[in-house]
Amino acid sequence: MRVETNLLWVAEAAYPLRNITRVHTFTLKPKRMEAFLSFLKWLAVTAVAVLVIGAVSRETSSYGEDDSSGAIAVGAVVAIVLVIQLVKELGAPSQHVLEVETAGASTAMVTLPDPVQLRRLLQSLVHAIEHPEVEFQMRVERVLVNPKNYHFGDNVNMYGGMNNVGVSK
Template sequence: MPPFRPGQIELRIDRRTLWIGQAAYPLHNIARVFPVVLTPRYAEAFGRFGRRLAITVSVAFVVAAIGNLSIEMTQRSSTRSDNASSFTRTVVTFGVIALVVHVVNLLQVVLQKPQQAVAIETNGTSVALITAPDAQRRLALTQHIAAAIDDPAAGLTVHVDTLSINPAHYYFGDTVNVHGTGNVGRITL
């Protein structure tokens, strides 16, 4: 077995358990193993940014207008314009800070690239993602894990790369909901 590279963990099949690093998955509980391309949610990120931009600008405009109107009605004319411009600068400053945060959130998704992975789904809601540098190795990992489910005694020990992603920023395969009121059937990406 080649030595570990930085960012790798050990994937091991020992008796009837799949070990990915320190996480254990009973082989009889694995429902599906498949290669997948995790695609960033670019459209949703731009839509979310547009909504946040509109809300931030609208709120800043309304707060500035109400604040300036209040200042006009309650203060003498000598201090009125200084207080109004100071209040407007404060509102604009907070608006700009909010917009910077929204731009950072947008860039966190837009700067991501698609990720190639092998997904290991269990009968519950748990999913493990592993990857390898090339498509052949990812396919081989898929086949080895599937074969180990049929014959756990064969065993397997390999080093795999880990993924560090925010699942909210990526599409993870098809959307399937065939139960309840939100029934969409299967939506293939």
């Protein structure tokens, strides 16, 4: 990340300093409870699928034999994959993030392991916005997120066109 000639560079992306509307730090935390609930949901779906396949295979067997061992094996593999995914999501660390928002739809997010160093970077960036002649460079990590999974501000749904006075929460 570097600031030079009125531009903020984050990797290959350039943001004009005059278009930056907000710079702030926060802690990006994994959605552990949602991961656990998703694990339970998919484990239940897998268990029901194995039971249904086992019941269907018993009914269609010509000699009343139980031929559901294949379904049980597939169910066990799916359960192991679900447990591995759960452990990975529960073990994901929280990250200290600096977010840069622009007047348009662009958002840049970078991270550092030390929150104090991240706040210093925030102060340097704010100083560069206020003093366009300032230039600096700092090594940071990028955070790759899907914006659909995060809520950045208020969502306002307006119906009708009269007497709209604010946001109802």
